[in-house]
Amino acid sequence: MSQESTHTLIQQAIEELEQLKADVSGRVCTPGDPHYAREVSAFNLRSQIRPAFVVAAETPEDVQIAVRFAAAHGLAVGVLSTGHHAFPPQTSHGAVLITTRTMRTVRIDAATASARVGAGALWSDVVGPAQRYGLAPLNGSSAGVGVVGYTLGGGLSPVLGRAYGWAADHVRAIDVVTADGELRHVTEQSDPALFWGLRGGGSNLGIVTSLEFDLFPVTTFYGGGIFHPAEHAEAVLHAYRQVVENAPDELTVSVALLNFPPIPEVPELLRGRFTVHVRVAYLGSDTEAEALIAPLRAVGAPLADTVGRRGYDTFAEVHQDPTDPAPYEDRSVLLTELTPEVVAAVLERVGPASGSVVTVLEIRQLAGALSREAGLPSAAGARDAAFMVWGATVGPPEVVDAGTEDMNTLLKDLTPWSTGRLYQNFTSREAVASDVFAPDVLARLQRIKQQYDPRNVFRAHNHNIAPTPGPAAR
Ligand SMILES: Cc1cc2nc3c(=O)[nH]c(=O)nc-3n(C[C@H](O)[C@H](O)[C@H](O)COP(=O)(O)OP(=O)(O)OC[C@H]3O[C@@H](n4cnc5c(N)ncnc54)[C@H](O)[C@@H]3O)c2cc1C
Incomplete structure (x- = not known):
C-alpha cells in the first residue's frame, strides 16, 4: 500500500476516533496526546514504535472493538506488552497499536x-x-x-x-x-x-x-552465578564445554562475557571491567550439583560465587538481567554443537583481548527436553539446536554500531555450526x-x-507471516 493511501486511511479513522473512544473502556491516544509516549515506550530504547494511534485495552471487549475498528478502516494492527522485543519502525508506522499493560490478572x-x-x-x-x-x-x-x-x-x-x-x-x-x-x-x-x-x-x-x-x-533449586575475572575467560569456556557435554536435563548452565562500561548504573563488581559470568541452575541435590559444576569452579578463584540452594522466587538472580530500559542492538545464532573452534571464534571476536565493545555475549545451553515434543506440539521452539549464542551492545549509536559489526563478524565465523535459523524470542530487529x-x-x-487473517490485519510489531503460501516478505 502506498504511503499516500495509508495516510488517507489514517485520516478517515482519526475522524471517527471519538466514537472509538466512547466504545472502549481503555484510553485511546494519538501522537499529540500526553499518554501516547508512555503507551508506545519499549524496553529497548532503540525501538521506534510510532503507530497512528494507541488503544490501551482494559478488557477483551476493548481488544475486539479496536480490532474491528482497525479492520474496517484498512489499518494494520499490532499488540505491545512490555516492548522487550524490538522490530523495525516501519512495522508499526501507521498502525493501530493495542497495548495490554493494565490486563494483569x-x-x-x-x-x-x-x-x-x-x-x-x-x-x-x-x-x-x-x-x-x-x-x-x-x-x-x-x-x-x-x-x-x-x-x-x-x-x-x-x-x-x-x-x-x-x-x-x-x-x-x-x-x-x-x-x-x-x-x-x-x-x-x-x-x-x-x-x-x-x-x-x-x-x-x-x-x-x-x-x-x-x-x-518446584520451590527451590541449586543455582546462582560465578563471576570470574577476564584472565579466566578461555579456561572457563573450555570447562563449560566439559560440564555441558554430559549434563543431565536437570542442569542448565550458560556463560556470559560481560564488558560493562564504568557507569554508576552497573554494580561495582562488574563496573568498567571484563568479567565472565557463569549462570547455573540445577534441579537436584546440592552434592550432585557441586560435582557437576566443579570444573567451572576449578579454573581459579572467582570474583564472586553466589551459587547455592535458593528459593525459586529468586530465579532472576541467576542471570541478573538489566531491569531498566536501555538502547541496544542484539544478534544471535543457534548452534548444533560447541566445539573448540566455536570457543576460539568467540574469544577472538568478543573476548577480553579482542578490543570489542559488545556489552554481553551469552552462550545458553539448550537441548534436553527443549529438543523434544515435551508437551503439546507447537510451531514454536528451536528443537534442533544445542546452544544459542546471543550478543548485545548497549550505549550510544556509535558504540552500538561498532559492537553490532563485531557480532556480525562473529556470526559469520560461526556459520559452519549454525542450524540456519534463529530462536524467535532472541532475534534481532531485522529478522x-x-x-x-x-x-x-x-x-x-x-x-x-x-x-x-486473510487480509493480514495483524502485520505490526511482529515477524510477519504472509497469508498466502510463498516466500515471507523481507
Ligand atoms: C532482558 C531480557 C531477558 C530475556 N530472557 C528471556 C528468556 O530467558 N527466555 C526467552 O525465551 N526469552 C527471553 N527474552 C526474550 C523475550 O521473551 C521476548 O523479547 C518476548 O517477545 C518479549 O515479550 P513481551 O510481550 O514482553 O514483549 P513485546 O515486545 O511487548 O512483545 C513481543 C511480541 O509478542 C507479541 N505479543 C505481546 N503480547 C501479545 C498478545 N497479547 N497477543 C499476541 N501477541 C502478543 C508482540 O506483538 C510482539 O510480536 C528476554 C528478553 C530480554 C530483553
Whole structure:
C-alpha cells in the first residue's frame, strides 16, 4: 500500500476516533496526546514504535472493538506488552497499536497445577503467587518480560526448560481475538490448527487476551552465578564445554562475557571491567550439583560465587538481567554443537583481548527436553539446536554500531555450526519469519494465517507471516 493511501486511511479513522473512544473502556491516544509516549515506550530504547494511534485495552471487549475498528478502516494492527522485543519502525508506522499493560490478572489453580493470566501479565506477577502453592511456571531469566509474548515466541526457561521443555508446549488454553473481531477460547480440542499456530505465530494470528498454562512442583533449586575475572575467560569456556557435554536435563548452565562500561548504573563488581559470568541452575541435590559444576569452579578463584540452594522466587538472580530500559542492538545464532573452534571464534571476536565493545555475549545451553515434543506440539521452539549464542551492545549509536559489526563478524565465523535459523524470542530487529521458522512450519503457518487473517490485519510489531503460501516478505 502506498504511503499516500495509508495516510488517507489514517485520516478517515482519526475522524471517527471519538466514537472509538466512547466504545472502549481503555484510553485511546494519538501522537499529540500526553499518554501516547508512555503507551508506545519499549524496553529497548532503540525501538521506534510510532503507530497512528494507541488503544490501551482494559478488557477483551476493548481488544475486539479496536480490532474491528482497525479492520474496517484498512489499518494494520499490532499488540505491545512490555516492548522487550524490538522490530523495525516501519512495522508499526501507521498502525493501530493495542497495548495490554493494565490486563494483569493472575489466577493460580493449585488443584490442576495451572495458571491463567491476562494479556499484560509479567513473570513477576506470576512467580510469587504460584510459589505460594509450591508451583513454578516455565518463566525466563527476567521477571519483567511479558508472559504472553514470551510464551508465544517459545519460552526458554534457564532454570526449568531443559527438564520440562518450551513454555509454548505447556499452554492449555488461549483466549484470542482474531482478525474478524471474534473472541475465541482455543484449545487442542477446539481448534488444533489455530492452537498449534498461535504458539509460534503469535500476534500474526490474533491478540491473546488470556493464557492458561502448566505449573510445575518446584520451590527451590541449586543455582546462582560465578563471576570470574577476564584472565579466566578461555579456561572457563573450555570447562563449560566439559560440564555441558554430559549434563543431565536437570542442569542448565550458560556463560556470559560481560564488558560493562564504568557507569554508576552497573554494580561495582562488574563496573568498567571484563568479567565472565557463569549462570547455573540445577534441579537436584546440592552434592550432585557441586560435582557437576566443579570444573567451572576449578579454573581459579572467582570474583564472586553466589551459587547455592535458593528459593525459586529468586530465579532472576541467576542471570541478573538489566531491569531498566536501555538502547541496544542484539544478534544471535543457534548452534548444533560447541566445539573448540566455536570457543576460539568467540574469544577472538568478543573476548577480553579482542578490543570489542559488545556489552554481553551469552552462550545458553539448550537441548534436553527443549529438543523434544515435551508437551503439546507447537510451531514454536528451536528443537534442533544445542546452544544459542546471543550478543548485545548497549550505549550510544556509535558504540552500538561498532559492537553490532563485531557480532556480525562473529556470526559469520560461526556459520559452519549454525542450524540456519534463529530462536524467535532472541532475534534481532531485522529478522523475518523465514529466519525463524523451517520452510514446512512457515508454510503451515501461512495456511492458518490465510484462514484466520486473510487480509493480514495483524502485520505490526511482529515477524510477519504472509497469508498466502510463498516466500515471507523481507
Ligand atoms: C532482558 C531480557 C531477558 C530475556 N530472557 C528471556 C528468556 O530467558 N527466555 C526467552 O525465551 N526469552 C527471553 N527474552 C526474550 C523475550 O521473551 C521476548 O523479547 C518476548 O517477545 C518479549 O515479550 P513481551 O510481550 O514482553 O514483549 P513485546 O515486545 O511487548 O512483545 C513481543 C511480541 O509478542 C507479541 N505479543 C505481546 N503480547 C501479545 C498478545 N497479547 N497477543 C499476541 N501477541 C502478543 C508482540 O506483538 C510482539 O510480536 C528476554 C528478553 C530480554 C530483553
